[in-house]
Amino acid sequence: MERYYQPEIECASREQILAWQNERLVKQVKYVYDRVPYYRKKMEEKGVTPADVTSVADLHKLPFLTKADLRDAYPYGLCAVPISQAVRIQSTSGTTGRRVVAFYTQHDLDLWEDCCARAIMAAGGTKDDVVHVSYGYGLFTGGAGLHGGSHKVGSLTLPMSSGNTDRQIQFMCDLGSTILCCTPSYAAYLSESINERGLKDQIHLKAGIFGAEAWTEEMRRDIEKGLGIKAYDIYGLTEISGPGVAFECSAQGGMHINEDHFIAEIIDPVTEEVLPEGEKGELVFTCITKEAFPLLRYRTRDICVLKREKCACGRTHVKMSKPMGRSDDMLIIKGVNVFPSQIETILLNKGYAANYQLIVDRVNNSDTLEVQVEMTPEMFSDSVSEVTAKEKELVNAMKAMLGIYAKVRLVAPKSIARSEGKAVRVIDKRKLY
Numbered sequence: 294m295e296r297y298y299q300p301e302i303e304c305a306s307r308e309q310i311l312a313w314q315n316e317r318l319v320k321q322v323k324y325v326y327d328r329v330p331y332y333r334k335k336m337e338e339k340g341v342t343p344a345d346v347t348s349v350a351d352l353h354k355l356p357f358l359t360k361a362d363l364r365d366a367y368p369y370g371l372c373a374v375p376i377s378q379a380v381r382i383q384s385t386s387g388t389t390g391r392r393v394v395a396f397y398t399q400h401d402l403d404l405w406e407d408c409c410a411r412a413i414m415a416a417g418g419t420k421d422d423v424v425h426v427s428y429g430y431g432l433f434t435g436g437a438g439l440h441g442g443s444h445k446v447g448s449l450t451l452p453m454s455s456g457n458t459d460r461q462i463q464f465m466c467d468l469g470s471t472i473l474c475c476t477p478s479y480a481a482y483l484s485e486s487i488n489e490r491g492l493k494d495q496i497h498l499k500a501g502i503f504g505a506e507a508w509t510e511e512m513r514r515d516i517e518k519g520l521g522i523k524a525y526d527i528y529g530l531t532e533i534s535g536p537g538v539a540f541e542c543s544a545q546g547g548m549h550i551n552e553d554h555f556i557a558e559i560i561d562p563v564t565e566e567v568l569p570e571g572e573k574g575e576l577v578f579t580c581i582t583k584e585a586f587p588l589l590r591y592r593t594r595d596i597c598v599l600k601r602e603k604c605a606c607g608r609t610h611v612k613m614s615k616p617m618g619r620s621d622d623m624l625i626i627k628g629v630n631v632f633p634s635q636i637e638t639i640l641l642n643k644g645y646a647a648n649y650q651l652i653v654d655r656v657n658n659s660d661t662l663e664v665q666v667e668m669t670p671e672m673f674s675d676s677v678s679e680v681t682a683k684e685k686e687l688v689n690a691m692k693a694m695l696g697i698y699a700k701v702r703l704v705a706p707k708s709i710a711r712s713e714g715k716a717v718r719v720i721d722k723r724k725l726y
């Protein structure tokens with residue numbers, strides 16, 4: 294069990310971590326150059342050879358990879374091993390364009406599961422725990438990743454997948470689930486459902502490992518209160534392996550990136566210039582221990598800050614802040630940059646739950662934003678004047694934070710569809726025209 298809290302790795306000195314990264318990067322670059330013609334061509338176009346990369350300090354010389362490259366090279370173009378050595382694929386939901394398909398050798402699966410096991414142990418998991426995995430199984434990495442991590446820790450693993458909320462709650466009560474793994478929006482829904490059924494004292498959860506979508510501190514507070522647990526964030530993306538690229542520890546102040554496997558950089562998303570640690574920008578990852586899908590300088594589009602500070606948990610790996618939105622999730626409404634998380638913060642601070650939807654449209658050549666927000670059962674009222682006053686309060690709060698007018702429509706409790714995976718927060722009708 295102790296294997297997955299690996300203090301010699303997770304608490305290693307900065308010098309030691311850099312030494313690992315330098316050695317692994319040099320090998321990985323040569324490996325990719327030799328095996329992936331698509332990336333070799335990109336290096337050649339930039340006039341870089343593997344000999345030019347002798348340490349992490351040379352990372353900036355390498356070309357970036359983006360989702361567009363993954364689509365161009367779909368399906369096998371970035372795979373660095375013959376099919377005979379790959380044992381698994383996982384894939385993104387692919388709402389627009391081609392899906393992204395990532396490949397794994399057995400060794401890759403092992404390292405990915407190690408990362409997830411570290412996350413479970415950082416959330417207090419041991420072999421005595423009952424780990425309830427309600428992330429989707431299948432192509433999505435959430436189920437497979439946490440499932441594999443839980444096995445490695447030696448916990449009893451419940452492969453629930455998402456959906457069928459009644460069954461989820463029944464198993465949680467009957468089998469005494471202690472750690473819940475799912476998206477934060479599904480955790481909020483489960484919490485709501487458990488409390489409505491008066492079953493809170495029959496559940497034994499102590500922790501939750503929630504990620505795969507943006508969630509605010511206010512949402513964390515609500516879930517922790519509703520389920521009586523400590524809620525830990527976990528981050529990852531299919532292209533880089535899946536969940537467990539970074540995870541939160543008991544300090545709950547950012548997610549430690551597994552720096553023995555991934556090198557993180559922050560860049561200015563417009564100029565592509567590398568920014569110093571501590572500045573906000575786009576997160577870029579370079580894999581240094583992968584066999585099948587070793588992406589170098591992959592632009593995640595996630596906007597965040599890296600912090601290298603002494604952590605109360607003793608881990609030394611750099612911490613990333615919660616992603617503050619994706620550069621491609623940012624809505625531009627009437628020329629103003631709007632992140633759904635800003636609106637969520639307002640709603641949660643004013644006592645609403647995170648059940649809302651943003652509807653963006655274009656009317657007479659001008660952008661419009663409508664925010665539909667569910668009232669909580671306590672707020673629900675038939676009095677038109679009361680509802681109007683509440684709507685006005687939200688309109689003013691949004692004007693103050695975003696600088697634009699948003700129409701607010703309060704809707705009845707439970708009228709916005711609940712999600713069992715990643716929540717659908719934005720409907721941008723402008724994309725349909």
Ligand code: DLL
Pocket residue numbers: 385386428434435503504505506507508526527528529530531532535536537593595615616619
């Ligand atoms: O969402 C992997 C995952 C599964 C992470 C389960 C955590 C838990 P994708 O479907 O490829 O992979 O989506 C990756 O989701 O680039 C972020 O924009 C977003 N994301 C992932 N984790 C977080 C998080 C999985 N903790 C994309 N907070 C990433 C905010 C997150 N956004």
